[in-house]
Each structure stands twice: as structure tokens, then as C-alpha cells.
Amino acid sequence: MQVDPRGQRFAAVVTTVVLLVVLITGSWPLLAAQTVVFALAVFLGLRSAPYGLLYATLVRPRLSPPTELEDPAPPRFAQGVGLVFALVGTVGYATGTTWLGIGATAFALGAAFLNAVFGFCLGCEMYLLIRRIAPRRGTT
Known part of the structure; x- marks a missing residue:
């Protein structure tokens, strides 16, 4: 199932604010909470993650339909990088x-x-680069 790229950007904005607050305050519990958000996105999917739910509930209904959708694999990989x-x-x-x-x-x-x-999703670009470089399974 494809995802709305605007939702990924919304999640990035919220994540940016959270991580900025962590750097200013040194709050490891807040960073731990962000870690859980990343984990939920990786293991449950982007739409089930807290920021995805916020986007779907509060933001998406106020916008026109997306002009394009994207494969969820690259942003999910990016969430995994963020998790680490x-x-x-x-x-x-x-x-x-x-x-x-x-x-x-x-x-x-x-x-x-x-x-x-x-x-610009750095993790998404990493995913695409790895997919280009890594040999596909079942091919020689």
C-alpha cells in the first residue's frame, strides 16, 4: 500500500522539533520516547506510527488528495536508521x-x-542506493 509523502514530511517536522528539544535539554526520556516512535513506524508501519496517526487525523483531512503516492519501503527504512x-x-x-x-x-x-x-529523505536515498548496489536474491 502506497503512502502520502506529505505524511512523511509532517513526521520529519515533528521529529525535528523533538530532537532539537532533546539536544537543548539533554532529556534522555524524551529521546527514548522518540525511539519508541521510530520503532513503531518500523515494526507496525508508517500509518500506524504515532506521527502517521496524527497526520491522518489532524492534517490529511484538511488537504486536497495527494498528487502522488510513494512506496513505503524507503521511508520505513529511514525510520529504522532513525531508530538506531x-x-x-x-x-x-x-x-x-x-x-x-x-x-x-x-x-x-x-x-x-x-x-x-x-x-530530502537521507534514509530513503540510502535505501535506494543499497538496493542498486546489493545483488538481488535469486540472480547471479
């Missing part, structure tokens, strides 16, 4: 390894910001 960085950041902050928390959060923030402001 948020998990590392949470562990860093929670264990007092603040530099690790800041670094991992900053990388996740950079990727979310690119998508929120410019519509």
Missing part, C-alpha cells in the same frame, strides 16, 4: 556518556531536518 541513532543516543544520555547522546541525536536531527525543510 535514537537508541544509541538514548543509551549515551542514560549512561552519562553525553557526547555519544549528543552525537547520535545530532545525526538523527540532521536527517530529519533535511526531510522536514527540503523534502
Whole structure:
């Protein structure tokens, strides 16, 4: 099932704000909550994730139908990348390894910001590059 790319951009805006607050406050519980959001998007799907539900309920009804839809695999992969960085950041902050928390959060923030402001999904591009480079199963 295809997804509305505007929903991904909305999620990136919310994620950008959350990660910015984490960097300002050093709040590992807030980063842990964002980690759960990423995990839900990866394991339950983009539409079932909290930001996807917010978009579908509050934003989407006020917009015209999307002019294009996209494959959910690249943005779901991007959420997985975000999950890894948020998990590392949470562990860093929670264990007092603040530099690790800041670094991992900053990388996740950079990727979310690119998508929120410019519509450039870094994780999606990584997914497409990996798909081009990696040999397909069943082919030699």
C-alpha cells in the first residue's frame, strides 16, 4: 500500500522539533520516547506510527488528495536508521556518556531536518542506493 509523502514530511517536522528539544535539554526520556516512535513506524508501519496517526487525523483531512503516492519501503527504512541513532543516543544520555547522546541525536536531527525543510529523505536515498548496489536474491 502506497503512502502520502506529505505524511512523511509532517513526521520529519515533528521529529525535528523533538530532537532539537532533546539536544537543548539533554532529556534522555524524551529521546527514548522518540525511539519508541521510530520503532513503531518500523515494526507496525508508517500509518500506524504515532506521527502517521496524527497526520491522518489532524492534517490529511484538511488537504486536497495527494498528487502522488510513494512506496513505503524507503521511508520505513529511514525510520529504522532513525531508530538506531535514537537508541544509541538514548543509551549515551542514560549512561552519562553525553557526547555519544549528543552525537547520535545530532545525526538523527540532521536527517530529519533535511526531510522536514527540503523534502530530502537521507534514509530513503540510502535505501535506494543499497538496493542498486546489493545483488538481488535469486540472480547471479
